[in-house]
Amino acid sequence: MTRHSAIFTNLLLSLSLATGLLCATSNASAQTSERATIPFAFTADHQQFPAGTYEVRRLPDGVMSVCNLETGNTKLLLARLEAGRQVQTRGRLVFNHDESGNSLIQVWIPGTTIHSELMAQPGITRASAKNSSQTGSTIEVALK
Numbered sequence: 001m002t003r004h005s006a007i008f009t010n011l012l013l014s015l016s017l018a019t020g021l022l023c024a025t026s027n028a029s030a031q032t033s034e035r036a037t038i039p040f041a042f043t044a045d046h047q048q049f050p051a052g053t054y055e056v057r058r059l060p061d062g063v064m065s066v067c068n069l070e071t072g073n074t075k076l077l078l079a080r081l082e083a084g085r086q087v088q089t090r091g092r093l094v095f096n097h098d099e100s101g102n103s104l105i106q107v108w109i110p111g112t113t114i115h116s117e118l119m120a121q122p123g124i125t126r127a128s129a130k131n132s133s134q135t136g137s138t139i140e141v142a143l144k
Contacts, residue, residue, distance in 0.1 A: 032057065032058045032109050032112075033055055033056065033057035033058070034055070034056055034091045034109070034110070034143035034144065035053060035054065035055050035056075035069070035143065035144045036053070036054055036056065036093055036141050036142065036143050036144060037052070037053045037054075037141075037144075038051055038052065038053075038054060038093070038141055039051055040102055041101070041102070042095055042101065042102040042103060042104055043101060043102070043103050043104070044066065044075075044077050044103065044104035044118060045075075045077040045078060045118055045119065047075050047077070049066065049068070049075070049104075050068070052068050052069070052070050052071070053068070053069045053070060054066055054067060054068055054069060055067045055069055056093065056107055056143070058079075058107070058109060058114075058116060059076075062078060062079050062080060062081060062116075062119075063076055063077070063078065063079070064076070064077045064078075064079045064107065064116060064118075065077075066104075077104075077118060077119075078118070078119040079107070079116035079117060079118050079119060080116065080117045080118075080119055081114055081115075081116055082114070082115055082116070082117055083113050083114060084113045084114070084115060085113070086113065087111065087112065087113055088108050088109065088110050088111065088112060088113070088115070089110065089111075090108075090110055090142060090143070091107075091108050091109055091110035091142070091143030092107075092108045092140045092141060092142055092143055093106070093107055093108075093140065093141045093143065094106035094107075094108070094138055094139070094140055095138065095139040095140075095141070096136055096137075096138060097136055097137050097138065097139050098136030098137075099136075102139065104118060105117065105118055105138075106118070108143075110143065
């Protein structure tokens with residue numbers, strides 16, 4: 001009887017391990033990553049990034065990773081997923097540009113209706129608050 005119990009216990013452990021591996025594999029395949037060459041320094045979620053080539057990966061639970069492919073430096077960002085009206089044919093990063101610099105504000109994922117709004121948005125500076133015509137502009141960088 002104990003031999004059957006041991007076999008049954010090993011079987012249950014093996015099944016739970018296999019199920020966990022399958023779930024991890026399907027979760028990893030659901031992650032979306034794209035590359036972009038950004039020709040200027042920028043900030044995102046109050047973190048500084050130099051110009052360079054980056055891999056942007058959407059992770060579960062509203063987290064995004066941004067990896068500098070030249071240095072290997074990876075930073076995590078908090079994002080809110082938003083559903084659009086139509087499927088995006090091209091991915092892009094949207095930056096807010098004003099006198100304080102460039103700030104990443106959106107990531108558009110190609111082939112989906114999903115884009116990510118970064119949680120920590122840049123604030124309006126005092127100079128642009130005084131003169132509302134200088135609130136800045138946006139810059140789009142294509143994802144590859």
